[in-house]
Amino acid sequence: xxxxxxxxxxxxxxxxxxxxxxxxxxxxxxxxxxxxxxxxxxxxxxxxxxxxxxxxxxxxxxxxxxxxxxxxxxxxxxxxxxxxxxxxxxxxxxxxxxxxxxxxxxxxxxxxxxxxxxxxxxxxxxxxxxxxxxxxxxxxxxxxxxxxxxxxxxxxxxxxxxxxxxxxxxxxxxxxxxxxxxxxxxxxxxxxxxxxxxxxxxxxxxxxxxxxxxxxxxxxxxxxxxxxxxxxxxxxxxxxxxxxxxxxxxxxxxxxxxxxxxxxxxxxxxxxxxxxxxxxxxxxxxxxxxxxxxxxxxxxxxxxxxxxxxxxxxxxxxxxxxxxxxxxxxxxxxxxxxxxxxxxxxxxxxxxxxxxxxxxxxxxxxxxxxxxxx
Numbered sequence: 001x002x003x004x005x006x007x008x009x010x011x012x013x014x015x016x017x018x019x020x021x022x023x024x025x026x027x028x029x030x031x032x033x034x035x036x037x038x039x040x041x042x043x044x045x046x047x048x049x050x051x052x053x054x055x056x057x058x059x060x061x062x063x064x065x066x067x068x069x070x071x072x073x074x075x076x077x078x079x080x081x082x083x084x085x086x087x088x089x090x091x092x093x094x095x096x097x098x099x100x101x102x103x104x105x106x107x108x109x110x111x112x113x114x115x116x117x118x119x120x121x122x123x124x125x126x127x128x129x130x131x132x133x134x135x136x137x138x139x140x141x142x143x144x145x146x147x148x149x150x151x152x153x154x155x156x157x158x159x160x161x162x163x164x165x166x167x168x169x170x171x172x173x174x175x176x177x178x179x180x181x182x183x184x185x186x187x188x189x190x191x192x193x194x195x196x197x198x199x200x201x202x203x204x205x206x207x208x209x210x211x212x213x214x215x216x217x218x219x220x221x222x223x224x225x226x227x228x229x230x231x232x233x234x235x236x237x238x239x240x241x242x243x244x245x246x247x248x249x250x251x252x253x254x255x256x257x258x259x260x261x262x263x264x265x266x267x268x269x270x271x272x273x274x275x276x277x278x279x280x281x282x283x284x285x286x287x288x289x290x291x292x293x294x295x296x297x298x299x300x301x302x303x304x305x306x307x308x309x310x311x312x313x314x315x316x317x318x319x320x321x322x323x324x325x326x327x328x329x330x331x332x333x334x335x336x337x338x339x340x341x342x343x344x345x346x347x348x349x350x351x352x353x354x355x356x357x358x359x360x361x362x363x364x365x366x367x368x369x370x371x372x373x374x
Contacts, residue, residue, distance in 0.1 A: 005024050005025055006024070006025055006073045006074075006346065006349060007022060007023065007024055007071055007072050007073045008022070008023045008072070008073060008074055008075075008076060008341075008342040008345050008346065009021075009022050009062075009067075009069070009072045009074075009075050009076070009117075009120070010022075010023065010076050010077075010338050010341040010342050011058065011075070011076070011077045011078065011113050011116050011117055011120075012077070012078040012110075012113060012337055012338060012341065013050075013054060013077075013078060013109040013110055013112045013113050013116070014109060014110070015108070015109060016035065016036050016038070016041070017033050017034060017035050017036060018033075018034045018036070018054050018057060018058060018109075019031075019032070019033050019034075019337075019338060020032050020033075020034065020058055020061055020062065021338040021342070022062075022065075022067055022072070023338075023339075023342040023346075025346070026339075026342070026343065026346065028338070028339070028342075030062075030065045030067055031338070032061045032065060034054075034057045034058065034061055036054075036057070040053070046107075047103050047107050047108065047109055047111065047112065048101060048102065048103060048112070048115075050109065050112060051112055051115060051116065051119075054109075054112060054116060055116055055119065055120075058116065058120075069120065069123075069124055070124060072120075072124065072126060073126065073349070074121070074126055074127050074128070074129065074345050074349065075117040075118075075120050075121040075126060075127070075128045075129070076117055076128065076129045076130065076131060076341045076342065076344065076345045077092070077112075077113025077114045077115070077116055077117035077118075077128065077129075077130055077341070078110045078113030078114075078130065078133070078160070078337070078341065079100070079110065079111070079113060079114055079130035079131070079132075079133025079134065079135065080100070080103075080106055080108050080109075080110030080111035080113070080114075080133055080134050080135065081099055081100050081102070081103040081104045081105055081106050081107075081108065081110070081111030081135075082096065082099050082100070082104060082105060082111075082133055082135040082358065082360070083099070083104070083105060083135065083360050083361070083362045084135050084136075084137030084154075084155060084362040084363060084364065085133070085135055085136065085137065085358060085362075085363070086136070086137075086138060086356070086363070087132045087136045087138060087159060087163055087200070087201065088131075088132065088344075088353065088355075088356045089129050089130070089131045089132075089344040089345060089347065089348050089353060089355050089356065090129060090130050090131075090133075090355065090356045090357070090358050091127060091128070091129060091355045091356070091357060091358075092114045092115075092117060092118040092121075092127075092128040092129060092130060093118075093357075094357075094358070095358055095359065095360045096114065096130070096357075096358035096360075097114065097115065097118055099111075099358075099360065100112070100113075100114035100115050100130075101115055105135065106134070106135075108134075110133075110134060113130065114128070114130045117129065117130070129344065129345050129348070129355065130341075131160065131340060131341050131343075131344030131345065132159045132160045132163045132164075132340065132344065133159065133160070134156075134159060134160070136155060136157075136159035136163075136201065137154070137155035137362070137363055137364065138155065138200040138201045138202060138363075139153070139154075139155050139201075139202060139203060139204075139363075139364065140202045140203065141364070143202060143203035143295070144364055152364070152366060153206065153211075154206060154209070155201065155204060156192075156204075156206045156207050156208040156209065157186070157192035157194050157201065157204040157205070157206075157207055158186035158188070158190075158192050158207065158307070158335075159201065160337050160340045160341070161186055161306060161307070161335045161336055161337055161340060162184045162186055162192070162194055162196070162201065162306070163177070163196075163201070163340065164336045164337070164339060164340035164343065165184060165186075165304055165306045165332045165336060166182050166184055166196050166304065167343075168332060168336075169182060169184075169301075169302055169304045169330050169332070170182070170301075172330065173301055173302065175301065176199075177196075177199050178198055178199035179198060179199075180198065180301040180302075181195070181196060181197050181198065181296045181299050181300050181301055182196040182300065182301055182302055182303075182304055183195055183196070183289050183292045183293050183296070183300055183302075183303045183304070183323075183326070184196055184303075184304040184306065185285060185288075185289060185303070185304065185305050185306070185307075185319075186207075186306050186307040186335075187215075187285070187305065187306070187307035187308070187309035187310055187315075188215075188216075188307040188308050188309060188335070189215060189216050189217045189218070189258060190207040190208070190215050190217065190218050190246075191205070191207065191212065191213050191214075191215040191218070191220075191285065191307075191309075192204055192205050192207040192212065193205045193212050193213065193285065193288040193289055193291075193292050194292065195292040195293075195295040195296050197295075197296060202295065203292065203295045204292075205220075205221075205288060205292075208246060209245070209246075210222060210227075210245045210246070212284075212288050213281070213284030213285045213287070213288050214249065214250040214251070214280070214281060214284055215249075215250045215251075215281075216250050216251045216252065216258035216259075216260065216309075217246070217247055217248070217249065217250055217251070217252050217258045218245065218246055218247075218249050218250050219244060219245050219246075219249030219250055219253065220249070220250065220284065222245075227241075250281075251263060251277065251281070254273075254277045255273070255274055255277055260278075260309055260312055260315070263277070263278050264278070264312075264314070278315075279318070281315070282315050282318035282319050282322075283318075283322070285319050286318070286319045286321075286322030286323050287322075289303055289319070289322070289323045289326065290322070290323065290326070293323075293326045298326070300326050300327045301327060302327050302328045302329070302330045303323050303324075303326055303327055303328070303329045303330070304329075304330045304331075304332065305319065305329065305330070305331045305332070306331075306332045306333070306334070306335070306336075307333075307334070307335060308333070308334060308335065310331055310332065310333040310334070311333040311334065316329075316331055
């Protein structure tokens with residue numbers, strides 16, 4: 001490893017795997033996905049209990065890859081478990097570290113990324129960061145309002161990948177992400193459609209709690225009265241309703257699979273129902289793009305499609321036919337989370353951005369914020 005270059009170690013813990021990558025400047029020079037067997041994870045009653053196990057597996061993978069941690073310039077982890085916060089690159093310290101250690105707001109392994117990065121950085125006298133955590137909330141106040149005063153819309157979208165792809169699209173347009181408006185669609189097991197206004201994600205479909213287009217595993221937006229009737233029908237428990245919304249809805253409920261390739265195979269075999277549901281998937285995504293273009297008053301530099309399903313040229317083509325009147329459609333298939341983590345730190349080290357300090361104060365506190373300002 002050359003001393004004059006910058007080396008970033010990125011750590012991204014998931015439910016059943018931990019992704020690790022090393023970047024020399026912007027170039028990925030090492031990448032490994034460590035798969036965790038279900039029986040191994042069963043030994044840990046709580047998410048924070050997995051810390052030592054995952055750290056051991058990471059160190060083993062790095063040794064096998066010939067990576068010397070002494071040469072790492074900075075460490076970065078996937079964030080999570082925090083109170084809602086602005087997007088950006090954050091130093092892992094103080095309250096952020098405490099909230100990550102305890103999975104303060106969400107019990108997901110992603111929160112361990114900050115803790116793992118902090119522990120490794122501390123051993124080598126370096127700094128640890130997180131970038132655009134799942135807790136990013138940049139909504140404008142009007143976007144939070146629903147027809148019930150006790151229910152506010154919340155920011156839940158694919159923040160890390162969307163913001164990275166937004167920067168890439170802006171660069172390809174010869175602009176900065178902070179200068180333009182984009183509608184970005186992440187299409188994976190869940191689908192999020194987001195209005196990005198000059199570097200801020202000001203409104204988005206809720207990819208967790210049921211909103212926007214249906215997805216391979218998620219129901220998306222449903223008629224409220226019909227959903228309420230299901231809840232009180234006696235056919236489902238509360239947990240089963242929750243699973244229908246976020247795990248067993250969408251393509252899974254309609255067709256028994258979350259695999260878009262399998263759906264297309266059925267279409268080729270003249271399965272009319274599969275063809276209709278596939279058409280509905282594209283239709284609902286395009287419809288949502290139109291809604292979020294309206295959020296931006298139609299001033300949209302591009303519609304950007306990303307995520308694993310963006311590899312499906314047929315689906316992309318159907319969506320493009322619906323939304324190309326808004327602006328050019330730019331496609332970035334797959335996800336760029338590891339690159340996003342490294343690039344966020346590189347921007348800080350290059351002086352292009354200043355690392356943020358997490359204060360744990362949510363940007364929205366219901367109507368209390370407005371009432372106090374009156």
